[in-house]
Amino acid sequence: MSDMIPEVSFFEVLRNASRILKNPLPFHHKNFEKHGDIFRVNLGFGQSVIFTRDAGLAKHTLQKHHRNYRKSELQTRDLAKYIGEGLLTADGEKWLEQRRLIQPAFHKKKLEEIIVTIKSVVVAELSKIKPNKTFNIYPLMGDLAFQVVAKSLFSYTDTKNIISRLQYITETAQKSLIKEIRQPYKRWWFHLNGKIKGTLRLTQEARDILNGIIEERKNSKEKYNDLLDMLLEARYEDGSAMDNEQLIDEILILFTAGHETTSNALTFTLLLLANHPEIQEKVYQEVSDMFSSDISAIEQIAKYQYTKQCIEESMRLYPPAYFSDRVAIEDDMYKDFFLKKGTTILISFFEIHKHKDLWKDPLSFNPDRFAPEIDKKEYSDSYFPFGAGPRMCIGNNFAMYEMVLAISELVRKYKITPSFNTIEIKPLITLKPKNALLSLTLR
């Protein structure tokens, strides 16, 4: 039976191999333009992957027919190697059990309890800015995002050096993983030269550090109302709590899932605001007006609507999680397309977010697309910065709170000017900014 899906030959893949390794996005785009919104890439040796920028197929796999799909081994087994089997990397029953257990800690009402911590970390990190100098803002946003997750978890642990060490280990493990995924043919060499062993040693060190923090907290009579307390108090249906090993897996997952994505989104938003002074001015009007009445962090988040729209529009143009994948568990149909059991579908959020049939003037930065008077239905089926369906990002509200606070604090204090020509991207596991050179002058 023909599945009706046009195919990109293995020869084409080989011919473009070095370009794909550097940056696969232009190859994807060229093929979407040539073949339409769904095509198959032949990877040789009987292997193939379906690529899609069909928003309907994205919804089909992630939401409407999600029971017929699981994540690929790349997103589960490979990623779990260093960060363990937690929410992001687990599948099936284990995932569902963990999601039910952890979801309440990320509920908006619960997050309000840690918002003061988030804001104080944002303010402390931004105080490190040296004004009137051109510098790369990306590392600062990386530190900010890591500190926010870490302090939300362990608000009152004396952890300054410990947190830096955990950040170093998380980032090193991520870099090793990218190397292994991008150069699978060199895996034997990474084993031989001790790179893989070295990374595993580092992640074991992180696990030992976290075990110490958890034990200390369990033995303490104090209540801190931070994420760690919430995770320690969470109970499975049978009344039991997570054991230390599972808790450590989940903490490492929160570090990994919550830090690079957020720092990418923050950086891209700042680059776009630098390039669009009139939009930056509108954000400044919003945040400087409100601040005169010295409102609380939670009120800031509610009121800084235009700031939020800028972040949403930035994640449309530069979605930090720029793709996801799913594998069909059983044969399935989508429209006239046959999706055979075992087929891997790679969903390009990057392409969906810029599809000319879905967005007007798709390449322009226009935060008004997300204005409150616009009916959400107009874009909700074509906009996936946090994914969709039951596996949608658990930290979406957390991330939005953090980003609104960071962008508003920054724009209120500084005028942002660009020291780059065009915004360049580095598509790795997440979509990273390449040249985040900015100059910040005190207002």
Ligand code: HEM
């Ligand atoms: C701008 C920031 C963020 C973006 C763009 C983002 C994006 C995403 C996306 C697209 C997914 C779904 C992946 C899929 O279905 O294949 C996801 C899942 C997840 N995210 Fe986020 N995320 C962000 C911030 C955060 C934060 C701050 C946390 C936690 C503190 C977090 C924790 C998670 C977890 C645990 C999952 C797995 C959920 C599950 O499978 O049940 N993320 N994220």
